[in-house]
Every structure is written in structure tokens, then in C-alpha cells.
Amino acid sequence: MAGGFPGFPPEALKFLSQLRQNNNREWFLAHKDIYEQKVKGPMVELVQTLGGAIQAFAPEMVVDPKRAIYRIHRDTRFSPDKTPYKTHIAALFTPRWIPKHAGAALYLHIAPEEVLIGGGVYMPGAVELRAIRRHIADNSEEFRTILNRRNFKKWFGGLEGDQLVRAPKDFPPDHSAIDLLRYKQFLVSVVEPGKFAESPKLFPRVLVLFAAMAPFVRFLNAPLQQRGPRLAEDF
Numbered sequence: 001m002a003g004g005f006p007g008f009p010p011e012a013l014k015f016l017s018q019l020r021q022n023n024n025r026e027w028f029l030a031h032k033d034i035y036e037q038k039v040k041g042p043m044v045e046l047v048q049t050l051g052g053a054i055q056a057f058a059p060e061m062v063v064d065p066k067r068a069i070y071r072i073h074r075d076t077r078f079s080p081d082k083t084p085y086k087t088h089i090a091a092l093f094t095p096r097w098i099p100k101h102a103g104a105a106l107y108l109h110i111a112p113e114e115v116l117i118g119g120g121v122y123m124p125g126a127v128e129l130r131a132i133r134r135h136i137a138d139n140s141e142e143f144r145t146i147l148n149r150r151n152f153k154k155w156f157g158g159l160e161g162d163q164l165v166r167a168p169k170d171f172p173p174d175h176s177a178i179d180l181l182r183y184k185q186f187l188v189s190v191v192e193p194g195k196f197a198e199s200p201k202l203f204p205r206v207l208v209l210f211a212a213m214a215p216f217v218r219f220l221n222a223p224l225q226q227r228g229p230r231l232a233e234d235f
Contacts, residue, residue: 004049005203008110011038013194016087017112023083035072043069043089043110046203053207054093058106058214061093067100068093087111093210095221102128104186104220106210110197117206118189119213120161121220128224133168133181135223140177146215152188155212161185186220188213 015034019027028035044065051063062068068091076082090109094100104121124132136143146152147159164182167173171181190209196202 004053004207005046005200007199007202008042008046008197009038010198012042012089012110013112013197015039016089016110019085020087020112023085023087025084028085039089040069040072043091046206047091049203050093050206050210054106054210057211058093058218060095060097060218061106062096063093065091095225098221098224103224104217106213106217108206110194112194114194115192115196115202116189117192117209118187119210119217120185120187122185122187124185129184130170131223132186132220133171135219136180137171137175137177139219140180143177143180143219146219149212151212152216155190155209156188158188159183160187160189188216 011034015031015038018031022028047063047065047068051061051065051068054061054063070086070090070092072085072089074081074084074086076084088109088111090107092100093106095103095105101123102125105119107116107118107122109116121128121132159180162184164184166182167175167178168181171178175181192205196205
């Protein structure tokens with residue numbers, strides 16, 4: 001496994017760091033070849049290598065780089081920050097039966113200061129959140145078992161994400177799973193130094209963590225899967 005991907009070349013982090021200081025179209029176009037060859041190219045290779053391995057424990061995930069890898073261009077339409085480019089490169093592995101960003105996923109991003117390896121539901125819509133909370137309420141012991149597995153706790157600690165101060169609508173304040181139901185996001189992550197992206201240890205580390213996250217992600221997606229063909233309409 002360790003030889004599956006050699007790591008990103010040093011030029012990748014250097015490019016992303018320089019892009020922060022020169023986040024404009026003219027600079028990017030002048031250095032686009034470096035981005036394509038030293039940043040995006042290795043990311044495609046990593047996603048392809050991960051994809052084949054992910055199928056062993058999460059065959060429901062789409063592993064096509066064209067779907068998984070985010071574009072470098074930022075959507076600035078509703079943001080006060082008008083810089084045109086992201087200063088990291090990221091990939092998201094999602095189930096084939098759920099629209100991208102509509103459910104739980106496995107996530108990886110490479111930035112000059114960090115490598116973030118994470119999973120879960122980042123910004124669920126109202127329909128998604130209700131379904132996930134109901135699933136947790138009805139299956140809280142199963143969810144706690146996943147969260148309390150030895151390696152899961154060792155690597156991720158516990159749940160991350162924004163929480164409500166009070167009980168969510170339709171759930172009593174004394175519900176046995178209220179500590180879980182108050183979450184508005186359901187996330188776990190591990191952060192490594194940016195230079196870790198250049199190490200051959202990156203691939204096995206991501207793979208081990210993704211495998212540990214798979215039951216967590218699958219649990220969160222279960223109520224969305226049950227909604228069947230109406231899913232895309234609801235979202």
C-alpha cells in the first residue's frame with residue numbers, strides 16, 4: 001500500500017503558497033502548466049489509486065477523478081472575497097446514489113499548511129438533517145458503537161461540527177440521544193502538516209482513515225438512501 005502513491009512533488013505546495021500571494025488571473029495563467037503537472041496531475045493519480053482501494057470497503061463510493069476533484073476556481077458570486085482561485089486542492093468521494101454534497105462523504109484536501117483527511121456531512125439541507133436526526137434517534141446505540149470504536153476514538157476523538165444550544169424541533173429535551181441530535185453537522189477529521197503531502201506515507205494514511213470512517217459515513221447516508229428516487233427532487 002505504501003508504494004501506491006509516492007506523494008506530491010515539492011512544486012505542488014510551493015505553487016499553492018505562491019498562489020496565495022498572487023491570487024489573480026494573470027499570475028495563474030502564467031503558471032498554469034505548473035498547476036496542471038505538479039498539483040492537479042498528482043491529485044488525479046492519488047484519487048485513481050485511492051479509488052481502487054476504496055472499493056474494497058466502500059464500493060458505493062464514486063471514485064472518478066472528474067467527479068471527485070474540486071475545480072481550482074472559486075465561486076465568488078455571493079462572497080465578499082473576490083479572489084478567483086482556491087489555494088488548496090481537494091477531493092470528495094460520495095455515494096453513487098446521492099447527489100454530490102447531498103449526503104455524507106469522504107474528503108481530502110492539500111494546502112501549504114495542512115493535509116486534512118475527513119468525512120461526514122458538512123452542510124445538510126433541512127430535509128437531509130431531519131432524516132439523519134430521525135435515523136440517529138431510532139438507532140442511537142448503533143451510532144454510539146461506531147463513534148466509540150477504539151481506533152475511531154483514537155484517531156478522530158469525537159464528533160465535530162456546529163451544534164444547537166437547545167433540542168431540535170420535534171425532539172424532546174430529555175431524549176437519550178439529545179447530545180447527538182443537537183448537531184447540525186456530523187464530521188470527523190485528522191490534520192497533518194502540509195509537508196506530509198510530499199511523503200509516500202500519505203496514501204496509506206488516507207486509506208486507513210477512510211476505512212475507519214466508512215461505517216460512520218454509511219450510517220449517516222442510510223436514511224438518505226432509503227428515500228430512493230425522490231432524493232434528487234427533495235434536495
